[in-house]
Amino acid sequence: MSGAESAHIGRRAVIIGGSMSGLFTAALLRRIGWQVDVYERSPVELVGRGAGITTHPELLEVLELSGAGTRDLGVAVEKRILIDRTGRVIGESRLPQILTSWDRLQRLLRGLLPDAHYHLGRQFTGFDQDGAAVTVHFADGESERANLLVGADGFRSSVRALVAPEVQPEYAGYVIWRGAPPEAALSPATHRAIFPYFTFFLPERQQVIGYPIAGLDNALSPGRRRYNFIWYRVVAADELAEMCRDASGHRHDFSIPPPLIRPEIVERMRRDAQAIMPASFLEVLAAIERPFFTPIHDFAAPRLVFGRVVLIGDAGANSRPHMGFGVAKAGEDARALADALRAHEGAIDRGLAAFDAQRQPMGERIMRHGRKLGTHLGVKLETAEDRATWRRLQDPMEMLRAIAVPHFLEAASAA
Numbered sequence: 001m002s003g004a005e006s007a008h009i010g011r012r013a014v015i016i017g018g019s020m021s022g023l024f025t026a027a028l029l030r031r032i033g034w035q036v037d038v039y040e041r042s043p044v045e046l047v048g049r050g051a052g053i054t055t056h057p058e059l060l061e062v063l064e065l066s067g068a069g070t071r072d073l074g075v076a077v078e079k080r081i082l083i084d085r086t087g088r089v090i091g092e093s094r095l096p097q098i099l100t101s102w103d104r105l106q107r108l109l110r111g112l113l114p115d116a117h118y119h120l121g122r123q124f125t126g127f128d129q130d131g132a133a134v135t136v137h138f139a140d141g142e143s144e145r146a147n148l149l150v151g152a153d154g155f156r157s158s159v160r161a162l163v164a165p166e167v168q169p170e171y172a173g174y175v176i177w178r179g180a181p182p183e184a185a186l187s188p189a190t191h192r193a194i195f196p197y198f199t200f201f202l203p204e205r206q207q208v209i210g211y212p213i214a215g216l217d218n219a220l221s222p223g224r225r226r227y228n229f230i231w232y233r234v235v236a237a238d239e240l241a242e243m244c245r246d247a248s249g250h251r252h253d254f255s256i257p258p259p260l261i262r263p264e265i266v267e268r269m270r271r272d273a274q275a276i277m278p279a280s281f282l283e284v285l286a287a288i289e290r291p292f293f294t295p296i297h298d299f300a301a302p303r304l305v306f307g308r309v310v311l312i313g314d315a316g317a318n319s320r321p322h323m324g325f326g327v328a329k330a331g332e333d334a335r336a337l338a339d340a341l342r343a344h345e346g347a348i349d350r351g352l353a354a355f356d357a358q359r360q361p362m363g364e365r366i367m368r369h370g371r372k373l374g375t376h377l378g379v380k381l382e383t384a385e386d387r388a389t390w391r392r393l394q395d396p397m398e399m400l401r402a403i404a405v406p407h408f409l410e411a412a413s414a415a
Helices: 020-031 057-066 102-110 158-163 188-194 237-243 263-276 279-286 326-343 348-377 384-393 396-400 408-414
Strands: 012-016 035-039 052-054 075-083 089-101 124-129 134-138 143-146 148-151 170-179 198-201 206-213 226-234 292-300 309-311
Touching: 012 020, 012 134, 012 143, 020 035, 020 057, 020 102, 020 326, 035 143, 052 102, 052 206, 057 102, 057 326, 075 188, 075 206, 075 396, 089 102, 089 198, 089 206, 089 226, 089 396, 124 158, 134 148, 148 158, 158 309, 170 237, 170 348, 188 279, 198 396, 206 279, 206 348, 226 279, 263 279, 292 348, 309 348, 326 348, 348 384, 348 408, 384 396
Parallel strands: 012 035, 012 148, 075 198, 148 309
Antiparallel strands: 052 089, 075 089, 124 134, 134 143, 170 226, 170 292, 198 206, 206 226
């Protein structure tokens, strides 16, 4: 054991980022006896920041382990359907699954952390470390000292920018338009046709997907739910740069905040939809007051641990959303960190090394699987394997069996 380890001064973690990764990490570290404080740069509670989330067994397990539980988690669907331009069902696959929302998960996890340990409006600026401890600095001039600094601040992580500045998100070549209109806004015909199902419409080089989720305030009763709409579209890098320019002329890096998307960008998207989409999805789109887009990026850092600094969730490896696994991965990262620290009680550095050995390869594996699924859109087909995967995924039923399915890594390994 090193001198730094023998000079163990306690078990305190400072977590940067108050979204899913940070909350999972806080909950699971607290359950093994750590003192935890979460620092979030937003001055207000994080609500309404996301839409639909598909669940996986890993997510359900870590929710139970964290203490959040899975009661009234979301909306259960029994099958997936594929529709054509006329709205006719041309394929289906039975796959029972619970579909939840970012709001619901955030509320469950946030409820596990006392307000005194969740700090809003605190902008991380840097850190110093001296073996057994880290001193974390904030824009207000305050500092906090802890045994561990956790970067759980998303794919544009400020923590990662300091420890691994060479790791930059890579644009995938397409964006996702999204929104979640209220169930009550849909006509009876559209409701019957698509609302109860995980519904796919797959025009060439595009993916349109919809499914039911909880309503505002986590409402699950019929008539008060929402319908999660997502539309993947190929967008060249120069076009994306123009889409990310706000009304003042400022171009935003990586993505643009939804309120700043120019109206003409939204109107152009709506016109394009009229040319290709079935009536049911057009009705859903029309019911979304403020649709927004997110450019798809991915990366995997070559390591997750830098002394007493560790990257969790999207800060360490960000995958494309085709698997619907981002929140599950965040939970699994946090679980692995807590397990490793508990297994190496009193030897934090050994625990961190064990965590890195387990989760860095997994993050990279998930990221690469997302790239395989992304070949369906026909961009960046750089290898023979990419092109073969693209050909396979042109079969729409293959997509029904591949997108956001449980146990996808086991299935991929067996293929």
